[in-house]
Amino acid sequence: MKTLHAFFVALSCPAITCTVGADVFSSTAGTWALKEIEIPVAVNASIPTDDFTLTDTSTVITAEATYDATINDPIPENQSGQILLVGPALQEIGFLPNGATMASTFFLAEENSIFAHIFSDATSHIMAFAVKEPSQILLPDLEGNWVSHFIEVPRTVIGGQLSLPFDTAAESVSVDASGGTGGAGTFSIVDGNRVNFFSEGENELFLSNSSKDVLITSNTFTEGLSLAILTKSPETLSLSDLEGEWQVLSISVPNVPNFSGSNANNSDFEGESGKIVIDSQGIIQGPDPDVVSINPDNTITFTDVDNFEATFSINESKDVMVASFFEATQITFQVALRLKETVTTRANTLVVKPLPGGGHAVEALGSGALELLKSNDLRNWSLIPVEVDGPFQREIDPDETAVFYQSIQ
Numbered sequence: 513m514k515t516l517h518a519f520f521v522a523l524s525c526p527a528i529t530c531t532v533g534a535d536v537f538s539s540t541a542g543t544w545a546l547k548e549i550e551i552p553v554a555v556n557a558s559i560p561t562d563d564f565t566l567t568d569t570s571t572v573i574t575a576e577a578t579y580d581a582t583i584n585d586p587i588p589e590n591q592s593g594q595i596l597l598v599g600p601a602l603q604e605i606g607f608l609p610n611g612a613t614m615a616s617t618f619f620l621a622e623e624n625s626i627f628a629h630i631f632s633d634a635t636s637h638i639m640a641f642a643v644k645e646p647s648q649i650l651l652p653d654l655e656g657n658w659v660s661h662f663i664e665v666p667r668t669v670i671g672g673q674l675s676l677p678f679d680t681a682a683e684s685v686s687v688d689a690s691g692g693t694g695g696a697g698t699f700s701i702v703d704g705n706r707v708n709f710f711s712e713g714e715n716e717l718f719l720s721n722s723s724k725d726v727l728i729t730s731n732t733f734t735e736g737l738s739l740a741i742l743t744k745s746p747e748t749l750s751l752s753d754l755e756g757e758w759q760v761l762s763i764s765v766p767n768v769p770n771f772s773g774s775n776a777n778n779s780d781f782e783g784e785s786g787k788i789v790i791d792s793q794g795i796i797q798g799p800d801p802d803v804v805s806i807n808p809d810n811t812i813t814f815t816d817v818d819n820f821e822a823t824f825s826i827n828e829s830k831d832v833m834v835a836s837f838f839e840a841t842q843i844t845f846q847v848a849l850r851l852k853e854t855v856t857t858r859a860n861t862l863v864v865k866p867l868p869g870g871g872h873a874v875e876a877l878g879s880g881a882l883e884l885l886k887s888n889d890l891r892n893w894s895l896i897p898v899e900v901d902g903p904f905q906r907e908i909d910p911d912e913t914a915v916f917y918q919s920i921q
Contacts (some may be wrong), residue, residue, distance in 0.1 A: 538575035546642035551687025622831040625721040643721035659825035662740035662844035680836035725828040751794035
């Protein structure tokens with residue numbers, strides 16, 4: 513796993529001192545299974561072309577705001593660290609490895625059983641999706657209709673040619689209380705809390721979230737990699753159930769059967785993250801509003817102003833939506849997480865700068881009222897108000913590893 517984002521993260525807190533209690537940390541405590549798929553930003557001579565990777569991580573989060581992770585990348589690696597919770601609403605959580613000054617930040621879905629993120633840099637786009645595993649799952653928990661979305665990418669590029677085409681698809685399966693699927697295959701329970709699917713002589717292991725309405729799996733095979741997310745459909749669904757703020761995360765790859773640098777635009781490799789707000793009538797707010805409609809099978813269709821349609825499945829908890837679709841030049845795999853409450857305006861960019869005489873300072877770029885929050889334990893925060901009129905620097909404690917700063921505006 514790569515450590516991705518600076519540990520200066522936006523925090524929404526109206527009080528002079530913001531205290532994050534153990535009960536907030538305990539809402540995410542447990543064992544989390546994470547699947548991370550990485551694609552390049554382009555395939556050409558100047559950017560590495562072997563940047564299609566899949567990482568599995570098992571993370572144990574404690575109520576004391578620490579974590580231990582086993583990362584297979586592909587060599588197993590152990591990592592311990594602290595957790596930053598961004599805002600009382602717990603919309604984002606950050607994982608800060610011990611001894612590091614950079615943290616990976618994830619959006620957290622409303623029911624505390626799913627988190628995900630997108631990260632892009634000069635060479636790659638990464639989508640990570642994690643489930644908080646249940647202590648136990650039984651076959652009757654699987655009863656209902658499940659919709660599966662997957663994305664498949666190649667493992668290697670030889671002479672500008674991929675080892676297989678990019679692909680995506682959506683499939684639906686009805687599961688009965690004994691794990692049967694009407695002939696498509698059979699589900700069974702493994703190790704008490706994991707789900708096996710046996711079909712056509714092969715087994716596939718799925719990981720469930722604690723709400724038991726999302727399953728994930730990944731595969732690495734000779735020519736490619738695949739990531740799949742399944743959602744258990746709700747029995748009833750209305751437009752008002754979708755009302756609220758959703759963080760939409762997506763990765764896109766070229767839609768060509770025989771890709772090479774000469775027959776596709778490298779900009780077709782994308783990783784994007786953005787927020788949408790859906791009102792009670794199924795309208796996505798904005799200058800060019802999309803329209804949301806509910807289908808008879810309780811999937812959801814998003815229709816934009818150009819009449820392009822994308823169909824999403826949604827889980828029983830109604831806090832995770834997944835879609836996979838083809839466009840003329842791109843294949844897209846998309847996840848939307850319902851956030852807990854309004855995300856406030858982010859503060860101006862914060863960076864750490866070394867000082868000429870030694871030590872470090874935190875620097876804010878831009879102008880406006882800025883307040884820094886400082887903590888030694890990630891729970892109790894003291895306020896440092898600052899009026900910013902242009903670039904601003906403030907010296908920070910010599911021992912960076914023991915002090916954490918966040919910002920509000």
